[in-house]
C-alpha cells in the first residue's frame with residue numbers, strides 16, 4: 619500500500635519515511651515546503667494527484683509553551699488543517715490516520731485513560747489538538763485518531779536531546795519528577811501509525827491510544843537519557859535532582875499524570891505489546907550519533 623505522510627520533516631514524519639519500506643509500505647512523505655497543510659486547495663490537490671491508499675497526518679504545531687501566545691497558529695495547523703486532510707481523505711475514499719496527544723486530557727483521572735474518556739485539555743496546544751480530533755470526526759467516519767505522548771528522537775530539538783546538551787553544559791540538572799506520561803520514541807510512533815494505516819484500510823476507525831512503557835516521569839526520562847548518552851560517549855554522567863512542577867514554571871500548564879489504557883488499542887492495531895521506550899531511547903540516541 620502507498621501512504622501519504624504530511625509533516626514529513628518532523629520527528630514522526632521522518633521516522634515514517636525511513637521505516638515505511640522496511641515494513642512493506644510505500645511512503646510518499648511531504649514536508650511543510652512540499653505541502654503546507656493549512657492550504658486546503660493544496661491538500662485536496664495533493665491527495666487527488668497522488669491517490670494514496672491511506673494518509674498519515676504527522677504535521678502539527680507542537681510548541682506547547684509557545685502555543686499559549688500563538689493560539690491562531692496552533693489552531694490553523696492542529697484543527698483546521700486536520701479538517702482539510704479529513705475532507706480530502708473522505709473525497710478520495712481513503713482512511714486518514716491522524717496523530718493526536720495525551721495533552722487532550724487533564725491528568726486528574728487517577729487511573730488509565732480509555733480512548734472514549736472525555737477530554738479536558740489544560741493548555742492551548744491540547745485544546746487545539748482536541749479540536750482537531752473533532753474536526754476529523756465531523757467529516758469522515760474512516761479515520762483512526764492515534765493519541766501518543768512524550769515523543770522524542772535522537773536528532774530533533776526535544777526533551778531528550780536538550781537533556782544531553784545540558785549535561786555537557788552544567789554540573790548537575792534539575793528535572794520535574796511529579797508529572798507522569800508515556801515516553802515514546804518517534805520510530806515506535808511511526809510503527810504504530812503504519813499499523814493503524816494498514817488496519818484502517820481494512821475498516822478500523824475510531825480513537826486509539828499508543829505509547830511507550832513503563833509509565834515514567836520527566837526525571838525518569840532525563841536519567842535514562844543521560845545514562846544512554848554517557849554510554850554512547852555523548853555526555854558526562856551528571857547528577858539529576860528531582861523537583862516538583864512548581865519549581866519549573868512554564869507558560870503552558872501540563873497534565874500531572876496521563877496513563878493510557880492500551881489493551882484494546884494494541885489489539886485493534888494488531889500489536890502484541892507496547893514498545894519499551896528504554897530500548898527505543900538507546901536506538902534513537904545511536905541513530906542521532908550517526909546523523
Ligand SMILES: NC(=O)c1ccc[n+]([C@@H]2O[C@H](COP(=O)([O-])OP(=O)(O)OC[C@H]3O[C@@H](n4cnc5c(N)ncnc54)[C@H](OP(=O)(O)O)[C@@H]3O)[C@@H](O)[C@H]2O)c1
Pocket residue numbers: 624625626627628629630631649650651653654655656675676677678679680695699717718719720747766767768769770774
Ligand atoms: N512531540 C511530542 O512530544 C508529541 C506528544 C504527543 C503527540 N504528538 C503528536 O505527534 C505528531 C507528530 O509530532 P512530532 O513530535 O513529529 O512533531 P514535530 O517534530 O514538531 O513535527 C511536526 C511537523 O509538522 C510540520 N508542520 C507544522 N506546520 C505545518 C504546516 N502548516 N504544513 C505542513 N507541515 C507543518 C513541522 O514543520 P516545521 O518544523 O517547519 O514547523 C514539523 O516538521 C503531532 O500530531 C503531535 O501533535 C507529539
